[in-house]
Amino acid sequence: MRALVIDDSRAMRRIVSAALEGFGYETRQAGHGQEALDVLQEGYAPDLCTIDWNMPVMDGLQFVSAVRANPAWRALTLMMVTSESEQGQIVRALAAGAHEYVIKPFTADALRDKLALLGMLPEEAVL
Amino acid sequence: MTLAPDAVGRPPQPRPAIPALIDEATVESIAGETWIALVGEDEVLVPIPGDLPEDTLSAWVDVVGPWTGSVVLTTGRQTAADLTRALLGEAAPELLDHEDVADAFGEIANVVGGNVKAAIPGPSTLGLPEVGPAPAVRNPADVCRIEVCWRGQPLVVSVQGALPSLPVPNTQHDNPHQNGASQ
Amino acid sequence: MTLTTTSFDWVRQLVHRESAIVLAPGKEYLVEARLLPIARSMGLPDVGQLVDSVRTRPSPESTRKIVEALTTNETSWFRDGDPFTALTSTVLPSLLSARGPAERLQIWSAACSSGQEPYTIAMLLEDAMPTASTRVAITATDLSREMVERTRAGRFSQLEVNRGLPAAMLVRHFTRAGTEWQVSPSLRRMVTVSECNLAAPLPRMGPFDVVYLRNVLIYFDLPTKQAILRRVRALMRPDGWLFLGAAETTLGVDDSWERVVIGRSSAYRPLKGN
The missing domain is CATH 3.40.50.150 (Vaccinia Virus protein VP39)
Known part of the structure; x- marks a missing residue:
């Protein structure tokens, strides 16, 4: 399975990517929403996007809305991974079309649990 | 939902100061959880104060909402570099440049700041992390500050208002110096 | 550091037997940090004495507490959904x-x-x-x-x-x-x-x-x-x-x-x- 890790922090992209790779994902990275849209438009077809909220150029919520507006990307699973954790923000992200929401700080176990809920753990697919 | 319609047109309410919205223990638990999840599961923040070295670096995020201010992390430059290495793990370059440290330390400030923001009355918006010399404290009464040690090195988390203190309220009996002989 | 090598090895074996989780050498610090609250709650001054106490008088309750403290950070909601x-x-x-x-x-x-x-x-x-x-x-x-x-x-x-x-x-x-x-x-x-x-x-x-x-x-x-x-x-x-x-x-x-x-x-x- 493939994942696109979207976060403006390189350190955080590395942490999320390392966790996903540990679960068997191939990953690519983008530093903001617009860069991620460009990667998708180039034809990269991930199964999963992990999305930070606050980023320069295009934030995570705008990215989610843009992906949801394009039927070609309907199969893409969108998971917010952000320190934004007001209840109203989580509701907004889900309403915009995010499937799941992981609050920073998180552990690799937390990511794994959420992916398991979504049926998106590659190991399980192998079993 | 929280804004009563008749709130408009009333005289402005006094701005809440941060000590009324969050306490040290809460800031400490937010920072502690951030360290354990992000830096490493053995990376405990010990709540003992220490003297910051001369050469410090701060990372902060701004919170704008019913309360407006910054969540500022300050530590020695070397400690900030050690934190960066802990976050980057095997991916850390041999020589860290300022951008590496700004990125990693800034992200820690973002995580602590996001959680502080969610613990105080909202809705508020969170700015992107900034790194440099710490922003000045505008109003000493609008600060919630904790001092901790990480791997024996001092670190300060300061939740501080961005606005100067309000002018002295016009309720005169609050301030005997202003009009000493009256009453 | 109050934890002797013998005590640490005993904890490692216990955790491995009960949970199949391996605590690597060098995790003494983790054992100390996680077990100290249990020791304190039992009125014991340190983790070394906790281990001694459980070794001499084993009980499923203390065993479970020790294993849980070392194996689960947080319980999952849909654990084994x-x-x-x-x-x-x-x-x-x-x-x-x-x-x-x-x-x-x-x-x-x-x-x-x-x-x-x-x-x-x-x-x-x-x-x-x-x-x-x-x-x-x-x-x-x-x-x-x-x-x-x-x-x-x-x-x-x-x-x-x-x-x-x-x-x-x-x-x-x-x-x-x-x-x-x-x-x-x-x-x-x-x-x-x-x-x-x-x-x-x-x-x-x-x-x-x-x-x-x-x-x-x-x-x-x-x-x-x-x-x-x-x-x-x-x-x-x-x-x-x-x-x-x-x-x-x-x-x-x-x-x-x-x-x-x-x-x-x-x-x-x-x-x-x-």
Whole structure:
């Protein structure tokens, strides 16, 4: 399975990517929403996007809305991974079309649990 | 939902100061959880104060909402570099440049700041992390500050208002110096 | 550092035996940090003395505390999600059709820990049937008073709600309270919490339609396992359902149960005539 890790922090992209790779994902990275849209438009077809909220150029919520507006990307699973954790923000992200929401700080176990809920753990697919 | 319609047109309410919205223990638990999840599961923040070295670096995020201010992390430059290495793990370059440290330390400030923001009355918006010399404290009464040690090195988390203190309220009996002989 | 190599090795062996988790050398610091609160709660000054005390007087309670402190950071909500899927897909429909409309279903979460399991059950039921709060009663018990109080409070940290709780359920069933999340009053009303030692005669409870007894039996020897299963069965309805942990079974322990496969999970039902 493939994942696109979207976060403006390189350190955080590395942490999320390392966790996903540990679960068997191939990953690519983008530093903001617009860069991620460009990667998708180039034809990269991930199964999963992990999305930070606050980023320069295009934030995570705008990215989610843009992906949801394009039927070609309907199969893409969108998971917010952000320190934004007001209840109203989580509701907004889900309403915009995010499937799941992981609050920073998180552990690799937390990511794994959420992916398991979504049926998106590659190991399980192998079993 | 929280804004009563008749709130408009009333005289402005006094701005809440941060000590009324969050306490040290809460800031400490937010920072502690951030360290354990992000830096490493053995990376405990010990709540003992220490003297910051001369050469410090701060990372902060701004919170704008019913309360407006910054969540500022300050530590020695070397400690900030050690934190960066802990976050980057095997991916850390041999020589860290300022951008590496700004990125990693800034992200820690973002995580602590996001959680502080969610613990105080909202809705508020969170700015992107900034790194440099710490922003000045505008109003000493609008600060919630904790001092901790990480791997024996001092670190300060300061939740501080961005606005100067309000002018002295016009309720005169609050301030005997202003009009000493009256009453 | 109060932990000798011998004590550390004893802890490592214990954790490996009970959980198959390997604590690497060099994790003395972690053992110290995680076990110190347990030592303090038992009135002991340090972890070395805790280990000595448990070695000379072993008890399932202290063993469990030590293993849990070292193996679980936070309990997951849908930990091994299959027993919960089985509840809504198979068990609940079958029970609802077997019982009268006025009969209340009784569900027991027998080792509720900090409350994730009973509230997971309550959320699933409330989402599956609008009348859940009047049709179902959930009893949650735990050996530890601290866990009972935590379950009763129904407040969870950010790290706890991050562990396998679907975001949609979080915003639907919880409210943020400072850095924590408070479970909704309607769920709390469905759950009654009390202390209960499964290894001793049980209080009058039930009869239960469904029992979740997960990751408890592993801590006990065979005769105690048998006694617990016998006592649990005495509190169950004859057509009730028992869920054990993924690594647990009644097979070879107590032959008065029938194993039923539900999807990817298994449940155990009392055999008739026993």
